[in-house]
Amino acid sequence: MRVAVVGAGPSGLYATDALAAAGHSVDVIDRLPVPFGLVRYGVAPDHHSIRSVRNTLEKVFLEPNVRLLAGVEVGSDVSVQELLDAYDAVVLTYGASRDRALEIPGEDLPGSIAATDLVAWYCGHPDADRERIEAALAAVTSVVVVGVGNVAVDVTRILVAPDERLAQTDMPQHVLDALASSSITDVHVLGRRSPAHATWTTKELRELGEFDGVDVVVDPAALDMEPASIAHLEADRVVARNVEIIREWSQRKEHAGQKSVHLHFRARPVEILGADRVESVTVERTTIDESGSAVGTGDTFDIPAQLIVRSVGYRGTPIDDVPFDSRRNVIPNDEGRVLPDTGVPIKGLYVAGWIKRGPSGIIGTNKKDAAATVASLLLDLADEPVKSEGGIDNLLATKGIEPIGFDGWQRIDAAERALGATQGRERTTIHTVEQLREIAQQRTQ
Numbered sequence: 539m540r541v542a543v544v545g546a547g548p549s550g551l552y553a554t555d556a557l558a559a560a561g562h563s564v565d566v567i568d569r570l571p572v573p574f575g576l577v578r579y580g581v582a583p584d585h586h587s588i589r590s591v592r593n594t595l596e597k598v599f600l601e602p603n604v605r606l607l608a609g610v611e612v613g614s615d616v617s618v619q620e621l622l623d624a625y626d627a628v629v630l631t632y633g634a635s636r637d638r639a640l641e642i643p644g645e646d647l648p649g650s651i652a653a654t655d656l657v658a659w660y661c662g663h664p665d666a667d668r669e670r671i672e673a674a675l676a677a678v679t680s681v682v683v684v685g686v687g688n689v690a691v692d693v694t695r696i697l698v699a700p701d702e703r704l705a706q707t708d709m710p711q712h713v714l715d716a717l718a719s720s721s722i723t724d725v726h727v728l729g730r731r732s733p734a735h736a737t738w739t740t741k742e743l744r745e746l747g748e749f750d751g752v753d754v755v756v757d758p759a760a761l762d763m764e765p766a767s768i769a770h771l772e773a774d775r776v777v778a779r780n781v782e783i784i785r786e787w788s789q790r791k792e793h794a795g796q797k798s799v800h801l802h803f804r805a806r807p808v809e810i811l812g813a814d815r816v817e818s819v820t821v822e823r824t825t826i827d828e829s830g831s832a833v834g835t836g837d838t839f840d841i842p843a844q845l846i847v848r849s850v851g852y853r854g855t856p857i858d859d860v861p862f863d864s865r866r867n868v869i870p871n872d873e874g875r876v877l878p879d880t881g882v883p884i885k886g887l888y889v890a891g892w893i894k895r896g897p898s899g900i901i902g903t904n905k906k907d908a909a910a911t912v913a914s915l916l917l918d919l920a921d922e923p924v925k926s927e928g929g930i931d932n933l934l935a936t937k938g939i940e941p942i943g944f945d946g947w948q949r950i951d952a953a954e955r956a957l958g959a960t961q962g963r964e965r966t967t968i969h970t971v972e973q974l975r976e977i978a979q980q981r982t983q
């Protein structure tokens with residue numbers, strides 16, 4: 539079979555690997571000029587070992603039956619229906635790239651941004667709004683980060699990390715410069731429920747307390763657990779370990795660092811205040827009911843801050859020709875088979891990764907998830923005749939679209955390493971589509 543995989547992130551490349559191993563040909567299509575999705579544009583640049591998954595994922599392009607077609611946007615350059623006509627099967631793995639809103643007054647003020655925007659900026663994503671983010675970071679001393687998941691930890695860590703740590707990353711130079719000149723001294727992290735309900739993982743949480751000169755400050759009262767939190771704590775060893783780390787921080791008396799990370803629990807933002815940019819955030823104290831939900835108490839306090847970063851999850855978006863569950867922000871499916879309201883799966887159309895199950899899990903979670911989708915695909919199509927003519931090369935040529943292949947990525951890879959070497963780093967991310975395209979399309983004379 540010939541299969542089109544839409545999205546060259548981890549789930550797309552794990553699906554490709556499984557399909558190629560079963561002897562099928564795969565075209566991996568991505569709207570960006572480079573592959574790797576969230577491994578390049580989401581995993582924190584200072585998490586070198588997680589980012590190195592890229593080296594493993596990249597190997598799939600060395601298979602003779604796998605091609606990269608980067609810089610082709612499904613939905614605008616080519617439709618899902620055109621792909622279904624041209625391939626035996628299509629696997630959508632385009633992720634969940636949009637932010638979720640808090641829906642509180644003041645959210646549109648300058649200085650109120652989504653973690654997705656900040657992450658895109660520091661990872662050198664071509665779509666990042668550099669001007670807006672750098673304006674939001676200017677002259678900031680105090681930041682509020684909303685949410686207590688791994689993205690919130692990433693964002694907090696990057697905002698307080700020592701310059702030497704960031705200098706070892708592949709962040710674009712303008713990002714390093716902006717962070718090095720930042721005047722941030724305090725980051726307030728808000729969890730609307732108890733420490734037992736935070737979704738961060740232990741290694742990531744612990745790292746927050748490992749920088750010289752950065753204190754983690756927690757009110758010991760945060761550790762007074764209500765029945766729902768105790769039940770949660772007792773049921774999950776990771777949660778219990780995390781709570782112990784927080785307890786240890788809460789007992790520290792010395793806070794002599796130049797920077798502080800304040801962890802607030804049972805605290806949710808209700809309003810963002812400021813005349814023409816963020817000046818403070820009004821936070822309501824909550825209690826946790828028997829079901830484990832946060833309930834407002836009406837008791838509020840203000841945190842002075844010039845920047846608020848909401849890190850309350852990602853959401854998927856619909857694509858033309860494909861059903862969408864707008865409540866869960868995923869493509870409805872049965873074990874990866876795209877399922878419209880009729881209850882009969884659309885022939886040849888599959889999903890994997892975050893657009894299938896929502897933004898959860900770690901990178902490795904996508905391997906199992908993609909394998910399950912590919913298993914459904916192989917089972918369904920085992921006895922179907924394959925299309926004699928396949929692929930979208932002619933279609934793209936008639937539309938004047940020149941995709942970037944793996945050789946193009948290899949040229950970008952070499953250019954990023956060369957740029958990094960000039961700055962004493964292993965790599966520096968090139969962050970504009972124009973430059974990435976230009977490098978990818980430079981043919982050797």
Ligand code: NAP
Pocket residue numbers: 581588639640684685686687688689690692729730731735736737738739742806807849850851852897898899900901
């Ligand atoms: P997440 O783990 O779902 O965390 C979202 C946080 O936002 C939760 O604390 C949630 O609290 C809070 N929240 C949601 N709505 C809120 C509201 N209206 N007001 C206040 N708080 C609100 O999601 P994430 O941090 O975006 O991470 C996405 C996925 O990527 C996760 O699976 C994560 O583990 C993964 N990831 C992994 C790594 C890593 O392995 N190093 C790094 C980054 C991301 P409630 O629980 O109360 O809803």
